[in-house]
Amino acid sequence: EAGVTQFPSHSVIEKGQTVTLRCDPISGHDNLYWYRRVMGKEIKFLLHFVKESKQDESGMPNNRFLAERTGGTYSTLKVQPAELEDSGVYFCASSPGYSYNSPLHFGNGTRLTVT
């Protein structure tokens, strides 16, 4: 069984540019989560999809972040325009159920550096 796949693994962009991160969850997992870890700090929740619907986007920092999950398969997270404080590692996770019932399966993360 293939794990959660994230692309790219690393992205370096300039302030003001746009970046799109992609996550392919484990096949059959309806729940897809995005998290972010800013340097040295805790991993913070961004949002949660169930299939193509956003269940909880309370962690999205601001309207420069846009997440989509068309067709309930892969998901994208777009940052436009990127700011310096957006730098960090973005993790995607998937599970067949909610996280308190089903452990999340995480990807390797995308390391975003905004210069």
Place this chain on the structure above:
Amino acid sequence: AQKVTQAQTEISVVEKEDVTLDCVYETRDTTYYLFWYKQPPSGELVFLIRRNSFDEQNEISGRYSWNFQKSTSSFNFTITASQVVDSAVYFCALSARGGSGNTGKLIFGQGTTLQVKP
């Protein structure tokens, strides 16, 4: 408010030493779940264990053991006879099953970087 605190930022031990990683949590929910994840140098977060709030039995899995104490709101993780391959960042996390709309998002601690030297 829900919060997870991992007070140890970095720990360095010599191989074969035992090491305990501390985790203290805060939640008002009576039903909640606690997790430990390992992040090796390769980057992915690897699930290690999940405990629910009604099960305070300690658990042992090989060299790993977990001590859950509701009285002190702690869920500590001990590695016995540490090995170099144990070097990683370890995260403790909480998922509380609160009211409607709570989809069980994980609240993570800041992580503890464990370095095991040969």
